[in-house]
Amino acid sequence: MFGVTGVWRGFPLGCRGACRPGLRIYRVRVYNRYMSMRESSYFILAALMDDRLHGYAIIKRAEELSGGQVRLAAGTLYATLDRLVEQEYVVADGEAVVNGRARRYYSLTEAGSAALREQAMRMAAAAKVVTDRPTGTLRSACVSGESA
Amino acid sequence: MTRPDDVNDDQLVERVLATRYRMLLGLYPRRYRAERGDEILGTLLDAARPGQRWPSRRDTASMIIGGLRVRAGSPPASVGAALADALYLAMFAWVSAAAVHIAASFGLALARSRGTDTWTVASFGLPFGLCVATLLAVAWRRYAVALVALAAGMALCWGVDRPVPFWPLSKMAAWGPELSVAVLMTLAALAWLRHRPAVRWPVVLAVVVLVAPYKSLIHYDLLPGDVVILTTWLGTWALAWLPPVIATLLAMVEPRLTLAVAGHSVLVYLTHVWTAVVDLDYFPDIQPTVAAAVGLVAAIGLLAARRQTRI
Numbered sequence: 001m002f003g004v005t006g007v008w009r010g011f012p013l014g015c016r017g018a019c020r021p022g023l024r025i026y027r028v029r030v031y032n033r034y035m036s037m038r039e040s041s042y043f044i045l046a047a048l049m050d051d052r053l054h055g056y057a058i059i060k061r062a063e064e065l066s067g068g069q070v071r072l073a074a075g076t077l078y079a080t081l082d083r084l085v086e087q088e089y090v091v092a093d094g095e096a097v098v099n100g101r102a103r104r105y106y107s108l109t110e111a112g113s114a115a116l117r118e119q120a121m122r123m124a125a126a127a128k129v130v131t132d133r134p135t136g137t138l139r140s141a142c143v144s145g146e147s148a
Numbered sequence: 149m150t151r152p153d154d155v156n157d158d159q160l161v162e163r164v165l166a167t168r169y170r171m172l173l174g175l176y177p178r179r180y181r182a183e184r185g186d187e188i189l190g191t192l193l194d195a196a197r198p199g200q201r202w203p204s205r206r207d208t209a210s211m212i213i214g215g216l217r218v219r220a221g222s223p224p225a226s227v228g229a230a231l232a233d234a235l236y237l238a239m240f241a242w243v244s245a246a247a248v249h250i251a252a253s254f255g256l257a258l259a260r261s262r263g264t265d266t267w268t269v270a271s272f273g274l275p276f277g278l279c280v281a282t283l284l285a286v287a288w289r290r291y292a293v294a295l296v297a298l299a300a301g302m303a304l305c306w307g308v309d310r311p312v313p314f315w316p317l318s319k320m321a322a323w324g325p326e327l328s329v330a331v332l333m334t335l336a337a338l339a340w341l342r343h344r345p346a347v348r349w350p351v352v353l354a355v356v357v358l359v360a361p362y363k364s365l366i367h368y369d370l371l372p373g374d375v376v377i378l379t380t381w382l383g384t385w386a387l388a389w390l391p392p393v394i395a396t397l398l399a400m401v402e403p404r405l406t407l408a409v410a411g412h413s414v415l416v417y418l419t420h421v422w423t424a425v426v427d428l429d430y431f432p433d434i435q436p437t438v439a440a441a442v443g444l445v446a447a448i449g450l451l452a453a454r455r456q457t458r459i
Contacts, residue, residue: 036458036459037458037459038458038459041459054190054191055187055188055190055191055194056190056191056194056195059191059195071206073206073207073209073210073211074188074191074192074195074207074210074211074214075207075209075210075211075212075213075214075215076210076214077191078184078188078191078214079214079217079218082218083223083459084459086222087459089459095187101189101190101193101194102186102187102189102190103187103190103191104184104187115459
């Protein structure tokens with residue numbers, strides 16, 4: 001609840017950013033474990049993995065990487081970027097004016113890259129629960145469920 | 149619109165669209181606009197379809213919500229921090245509701261020409277002044293000063309040996325000492341935490357505007373007897389159904405505001421319950437509905453606050 005310096009760090013409920021997930025309530029802990037990052041944040045960070053990008057390029061790249069599932073509106077993009085910059089997951093990395101339009105470029109930081117990988121591992125672990133199971137087992141369970 | 153010779157159709161359309169997007173950017177605070185406005189405008193124009201003259205509905209909605217969120221302050225670090233901010237806002241709701249009611253009651257006393265003697269002016273003026281002092285002290289994060297001022301205001305209302313129509317301060321003091329203690333303990337908790345709110349003044353203003361006139365101005369004390377039944381019924385039903393509707397809209401922008409409204413509703417509800425138990429059979433049928441509505445508001449606020457804390 002209090003840090004080493006005695007500064008209030010919020011009630012011991014929930015957690016965000018780089019702190020370790022895991023709560024006292026079991027269901028919330030499970031939820032946190034796999035879904036601690038919003039889908040929009042995940043794909044924005046993923047879009048910045050290869051190169052620095054400006055706002056519109058992030059929108060396009062995120063849409064492409066998500067197979068068209070994540071279509072970021074400008075308000076959502078900048079609200080998310082603000083939080084990612086605040087968390088030091090992303091930094092502003094240069095400005096330019098192209099065709100009379102102002103552009104600011106963003107890059108992924110090491111902390112951002114680590115958070116992205118951590119989230120990807122969580123989702124991979126969650127996916128493994130299903131993909132590692134032989135298809136036959138699932139089918140037989142379904143069939144027995146139907147017959148019951 | 150006159151067109152300069154060196155501007156083609158596409159450029160003209162883009163200028164029209166840019167002007168409309170700039171109007172939407174006006175929803176963001178000036179400082180934020182100065183820093184990011186051109187960049188956001190560039191992104192919006194990059195994303196526009198050829199020949200697009202009006203902002204899309206998605207962009208409009210996201211910019212309205214985004215702009216209001218930036219004005220509201222930085223998001224909470226945790227659900228606990230959101231709850232502490234909500235309590236901070238609820239203090240404004242509770243105390244400003246009391247202040248508005250005292251002022252309204254004073255206006256009514258003057259209108260009925262029965263309260264211009266020094267005693268009446270003092271009996272209205274002192275609690276009102278203490279409420280205002282409490283609000284200012286909370287705004288400046290002088291919680292200990294606020295605690296003393298509010299306790300003095302409550303003691304005054306409780307101690308005055310005549311009917312004092314100061315709702316809800318007098319209701320809290322006269323009908324539910326426990327509720328008074330709950331409010332004072334909230335203030336004490338904020339003092340103990342040395343709470344630094346992450347919400348900005350527009351949210352404080354919003355909670356005061358939303359809550360302070362609510363119920364106080366339509367309270368039956370202020371109206372002739374014939375209208376009492378109708379307004380009481382309407383007021384109580386509004387108390388039950390208006391908050392969930394408002395809360396759902398508020399939660400989209402600022403869940404802490406939703407939680408503060410829920411906190412205020414809890415206090416109003418408890419005051420009603422206490423009155424029903426102690427005084428008379430006061431709206432017994434409506435209580436489960438009100439309780440459900442308040443619970444719904446709190447649940448909406450908590451879920452939205454939890455979502456807000458995620459990156």
